[in-house]
Amino acid sequence: MDYKKAGVDIEAGYQSVELMKKHIASTMRNEVLTDIGGFSGAFSMEAFKKMEQPTLVSGTDGVGTKLKIAFEMDKHDTVGVDCVAMCVNDIACAGGEPLFFLDYIACGKNEPKKIATIVSGVAEGCRQSGAALIGGETAEMPGFYSIDEYDLAGFAVGVVDRKDMITGSSVKKGDVLVGIASSGIHSNGYSLVRRVFRMKKEALEQTYESLGGKSLGEILLTPTIIYVKALRSVKEGGVTIKGCSHITGGGFYENIPRMLPEGVRAQIQTDSYEIPPVFAMLSKDGDIAQDVMYHTYNMGIGMMLAVEASDADKTVTLINQAGQKAYIVGEIIDGEKGVTLL
Numbered sequence: 001m002d003y004k005k006a007g008v009d010i011e012a013g014y015q016s017v018e019l020m021k022k023h024i025a026s027t028m029r030n031e032v033l034t035d036i037g038g039f040s041g042a043f044s045m046e047a048f049k050k051m052e053q054p055t056l057v058s059g060t061d062g063v064g065t066k067l068k069i070a071f072e073m074d075k076h077d078t079v080g081v082d083c084v085a086m087c088v089n090d091i092a093c094a095g096g097e098p099l100f101f102l103d104y105i106a107c108g109k110n111e112p113k114k115i116a117t118i119v120s121g122v123a124e125g126c127r128q129s130g131a132a133l134i135g136g137e138t139a140e141m142p143g144f145y146s147i148d149e150y151d152l153a154g155f156a157v158g159v160v161d162r163k164d165m166i167t168g169s170s171v172k173k174g175d176v177l178v179g180i181a182s183s184g185i186h187s188n189g190y191s192l193v194r195r196v197f198r199m200k201k202e203a204l205e206q207t208y209e210s211l212g213g214k215s216l217g218e219i220l221l222t223p224t225i226i227y228v229k230a231l232r233s234v235k236e237g238g239v240t241i242k243g244c245s246h247i248t249g250g251g252f253y254e255n256i257p258r259m260l261p262e263g264v265r266a267q268i269q270t271d272s273y274e275i276p277p278v279f280a281m282l283s284k285d286g287d288i289a290q291d292v293m294y295h296t297y298n299m300g301i302g303m304m305l306a307v308e309a310s311d312a313d314k315t316v317t318l319i320n321q322a323g324q325k326a327y328i329v330g331e332i333i334d335g336e337k338g339v340t341l342l
Contacts, residue, residue, distance in 0.1 A: 023116070023123035027133040031099070034134065041134030043100050045159075053162035057096040061086035062153035065190040069220050071149055072201050076114055078223045079152055080121025081128070082187045085224035086248070087156035088129040089303065092228045093244045095166040095235075096158035098131040103154045105138045108145035118152060121223070129228040131156060164235075168243035168259035168306070175242060175332040176312035177266060181325040182302035184276045186224040188249035189296045193220065196286035210277050219278050225324070227303045233322035234305070239315050243306035247298040254295070256304055256339050265335035266304075269342050273327035275300040294341060306332060 024036050033042035048054045063082045070079050080103070088098040103122050105115060115138055126133045145151070185193065197203065197216060204217030211219050227246075234241055243259035256266045279300065283293050293299060307315050312328050319326035333340075 018112075023120045024133045027101075027123050027126035027131065029099070029130075029132040032132045032134055036135070041100065041102065043132070043134060043157075048159050051159070051161040055096075055160050055162045055165065057091050057094045057158045057160055057165075058156065059087040059090035059158075060153070060155040061090070061187075062151065063187055065194060066187050066220070067150070067152060068190070068194060068199065069204065069217060072199055073204055073217045073221065075217075075221060076117045077121050078221050080118050080123070081125040081223035081226070082121075083152050083154045084122055084125025084129060084131070084156070085226045086187055087154050088125070088131060088158070089224070089227050089246045091156055091158035092129075092231045093166065093246045093303070094158075094160065095164050095231075095241070095244075096160040097232070098129045098156050098158040098228060100134045101126050101129075101131045101154055101156045102134065103136040103152065105136070105150055105152055106141055106145060107138070107150035108140075108142055109147040110138060110140040114150075118150070122154070125223075125226060128226040131158075166241050166244045166259075169261055171243040171260055171264060171306045171332055173264055173332055173334050174309055175306045176309045176328055177268060177330040177332065178305045178307060178312060178315045178319070179273055179301035179327050179329040180227055180230060180303040180305070180319055181225075181273065181327070182247070182276070182298045182300055183225045184219060184222045184278050185282075186248070186298055186302060188298070190220075192286070192288075192296060193282065196282055196288070208281070210281060212277075225302050227324065230319045230322040230324040230326075231303070231305075233318045234315055237314065237318040239307060239311045239318065241305050241307060245304040247302055247304060249296075251296050251298065252294045252301075252339050252341070257337050259304070259306060260332075260337050262337055263334065264332050265338050265340060266306075266330060267333050267340045267342065268330035270299075272329045273300060274325075301327075301329065304329075 031044040316326040
């Protein structure tokens with residue numbers, strides 16, 4: 001008896017590392033001090049000494065049951081982007097610059113080409129956010145996961161000068177809400193998605209005119225948008241982001257109040273922006289009430305910003321110039337902390 005007969009192939013692990021090295025190399029920053037293969041990743045903070053109060057911000061998350069669709073479609077090159085996005089968007093939401101990222105893949109059987117494909121998506125997310133992929137772990141766990149399934153999670157660290165942190169404390173009546181468009185469902189609410197839609201490959205491969213001629217599976221696997229560069233463009237354009245909310249699980253009702261101080265309320269005009277058609281399809285096929293949809297999903301807005309009214313148009317322009325789509329979607333009013341949808 002040996003480890004391989006017990007279900008763990010160490011040689012496959014070595015091969016996975018070799019296959020993913022080129023993807024990892026594409027994410028490197030000058031501050032990275034270690035090579036892949038060591039016991040830890042080292043990152044120099046020397047460049048950030050010029051900040052008055054350099055402050056580390058961090059985020060950790062996974063992809064969740066969206067992975068089930070990747071398994072069924074046998075498509076594994078986008079979920080890594082989701083994993084990075086869920087972490088670095090939270091960092092950017094606090095005003096931080098993502099510095100580095102580490103991933104964790106747990107699988108029933110280490111298939112080197114599949115693992116390398118997953119990591120290629122992680123590397124793509126790191127490139128989009130400017131974070132270096134400085135380490136990670138692939139754990140082969142036979143008997144815990146089935147041989148064709150895996151879990152994917154990650155952890156990111158960023159930095160911000162404390163004076164530039166986005167806390168929401170200065171949000172006040174009259175401020176304007178600017179929403180940045182999502183690419184669709186992103187990475188939350190998939191347990192409900194999987195109850196509504198049939199999760200068989202033939203159903204997922206069916207195309208729909210209402211979805212722009214794309215297949216349902218393609219739409220559901222569309223990766224989460226990474227908003228790091230868009231938020232940076234707003235800051236570099238001279239606009240102060242007073243409040244910022246990453247719209248993830250819990251939708252509008254849970255996430256937007258997290259950027260609000262007591263005594264003010266977000267009032268949002270739901271017809272002020274384009275809602276991706278997958279949400280209407282999900283609501284209709286699942287007989288899901290609109291209130292539940294806004295309690296569960298991003299409904300087409302992946303990031304919500306609060307800015308001074310005088311900065312609203314400029315903010316939209318800066319975000320659009322950065323390659324994302326932005327809308328003025330509402331305002332801050334007096335009232336109990338929460339959200340009103342009109």
